[in-house]
Amino acid sequence: MKIKKALIAITTSVLLATSIAPTFSVNQSVQAANYSKSEAAQVRKFQTEYKQLNQQTYNQNNLYVKAPNFADPFDPGQLDADYIQTSMDYVNYYRALAGLPNEANNKTINDDAQIGAGVLAAVNAKTSLRAHGLLGYKKPKYISNKDWNTAESATLGNINFLESDDGATAGEIVTDLLQDDNNIAGIGDTGHRALLLSARATRMGIGAAYGRSNGKFYSVQNGVFADDILRKPVKNTVTFPSNGVSPYELLDSDTPWSVYFANQKINRTPKVYITDMTTNKKAQATRVHNFGSDYYGDGYSAALTFMPGKLKLVNTHKYKVQIKGIYTYTFRLFRQNSTLKTSKKKVVKHAKKTANKKHSNHK
The missing domain is CATH 2.60.40.1220 (Immunoglobulin-like)
Structure with a gap:
């Protein structure tokens, strides 16, 4: 999946395609002999965790338990619980790789994130840095001041703009934010990754909604909290x-x-x-x-x-x-999407004076 990302203080992204593939060649057959004992144990642990991650594709037909209402009374909608859980599973998988603890997820911050996504969808927000904090957008009459203020805060976190008729998995969206490889804010800007891999963050809310009339899929990671910024980092x-x-x-x-x-x-x-x-x-x-x-x-x-x-x-x-x-x-x-093979050691019995030795090369 290829994404453009924008960053203002902390984050935004745009999905342009739906395939993630490395550009380098690799030998698929890998055995444990390529790794130290501790490395092999880590690799197997992460490979096992990666295989357990949900690969469900989400689109406008299966994203919601309750669809948004872009009229009076405004309702940002309710997400399928599996979408939220899978998003957090990916966030915490990548945090574990970086040696960071899991982030928590709860209803309050999810609700705020969903209001953020729902409001972005209500105003058909453009793929722009100005989506952060809803800069320059006019509040529709059917959205309350309270919900608008909540959305302004929630959208200061990571935003993903998906432009695809096929939808995406929750993991693809999280992964693109982690890779941060085409940021509208400038080459090399990895603010989305920095939020995902924050050494101070303790929690994150997940929201998502399709645009009122533009077919764009807005995803929000609500993860900017003043009390977290003031915490002691878990890693330097x-x-x-x-x-x-x-x-x-x-x-x-x-x-x-x-x-x-x-x-x-x-x-x-x-x-x-x-x-x-x-x-x-x-x-x-x-x-x-x-x-x-x-x-x-x-x-x-x-x-x-x-x-x-x-x-x-x-x-x-x-x-x-x-x-x-x-x-x-x-x-x-x-390779996370693989299984590290066990290295087979051959015992060679030596004669009194000579021994036949067999060598095997592992790639």
């Missing part, structure tokens, strides 16, 4: 790709990488180097951006984004990211 540094093991499928050729700092300020744009530790090939990152404190609302005092340059990414390879003079970390790629 959050990276994408994630430290440790990271899904190969998420790294499309146009997906920016990022490192967020919760307790550090960076006043320069450093050089970044990426090394394939499996082949010992090294490349300098390109399009390095320092977003400073732009993601403060997501809980970060500093944020760097960059592209891996000309370095080829290969499944099972281990990589080192060096932000010169600031931070270094490593990760190994794995």
